Amino acid sequence: MNLQNILSEIEQKDPEVFDKLSDRRKAMKSFSNFAGKVALASMPFALGSMFKKAYGQTPTDVIGVLNFALTLEYLESEFYKRGVSTPLLIPAGAALTALTKIRDDENKHVQFLRTAISASGGTPVTFTAANFDFTARGTFPTVFADYDVFLAVAQTFEDTGVRAYKGQAPNLMSNNDVLTAALNIHSVEGRHAAHIRYMRKARQTSNPGNGLYVGNIKPWITLNNSNIGSAAVQASYNGEEITSQAGVSILNVGGQTFSAEAASEAFDEPLTKAQVEAIVAPFII
């Protein structure tokens, strides 16, 4: 029995039968499920070719989200590249090793997203070091001369990245592979953020008089505290203070009492694309 012949014959009886059975989202899910089964190892290429075979092109909104993510990854990648290669900025040893690892991760994210976008029939955006002003129009003039400023900007980028991916996840639900890849990057940004924060906690202890370190710096975000002595980064933390999720107050959920600090820490919050663009705009020339 030949599947293609059967389907052809069914369509002769009811030309619209398959359109009746399908909707866009489910079709997308089916294709991406199939892609996962046949080509896990070459996922970016597979998901791209699935789209092109099925629809002739990838939905513009998905390409747009991927290019938005790529822009943020370029921002981070170029930031760490410059920092790691600046003599005497980062202390040798554990700090330099960690920031080199993060640089490498961000660079891989750039390459991964470029590959995925191209394979999906889109055109990846391209940025170079010359496209970025990491002083943010003079707000952080010593970002590559003062290690503590560098770490403050790094924490802001990582925490913002986590919030940015989180905010875009619902826009990727039409494709399982793209969504899962974005989630797999999202959690790595969370790991980076936690480590940068842990590094800053240690610097705070060894540099008690440095005003860049504020309050109890933890690997997670407490209320809307940046723990950075600069109002310029506050937009990356506004909204993190909420203590209610899906209509459920976390302060007394399950009959137990939680502080507002703990309730806010337990959930990271998304940012919209527009919010993220406003945050990163000063860094992009």
Next chain:
Amino acid sequence: MSTKNLTEIGLELNEKSDNALSRRKFLGFVGAGSAAIATASILSACGKDDNPSSAGVNLGSGDVGVLNYAYALEQLEAAFYVKVISSLYSGITPAEQALLTDIRDHEVAHRNFFKAAISAAGATPLQDLQVDFSTIDFGSRASVLATAKAFEDLGVTAYNGAGKLLTSSAYLTIAGKIVSVEARHAALIADLIAPGTFADTTDANGLDIARTPAQVLAIAGTYVKTKLNASNLPTS
């Protein structure tokens, strides 16, 4: 082939409309697909009939099933950290105790949240799970932190793999709000064990990995006495 038979096939396909595709798109895809892929495997890929053992407590189906799955994992994590804080390992520093207490609070909040959210959705939350921590030495820093790392990394891969199973964007966002906190926990625990290992779990592309519910529950099973049945969970 008779018209009657075709009608029957059409009805069958209608019943499987979950994964049905428009004919043009489907045929276009089949035609373009690799010759190495048998028709049978294409049909299999479109089915949802993975049918493992029906034994154990059923997590349910649809989004609620996925929430129950997350609830099960949060129950496990919460029970673990409650025990960690009630029987602190020897030599724990004040800084470590503060961080682990924070994590306990986060995990208990996650657990209680899921129970409330599942009830709010008009569904019945999973029962309280019986845990088995007999393999963990709660007096040993190495044992506690190794277990914590295993749970946190497992949680990250579980949420990353569960995102695509949800149909509600609101629930997807909730899962996203939680998974990055689990990732923060995972990074911190890794750093406590060996400084600088916060992201050593990444693959060649710099990505964390995702696991299916079956993969996750097979790993978690060591610590959960209650047998869980994920056979009705969505697979895509």
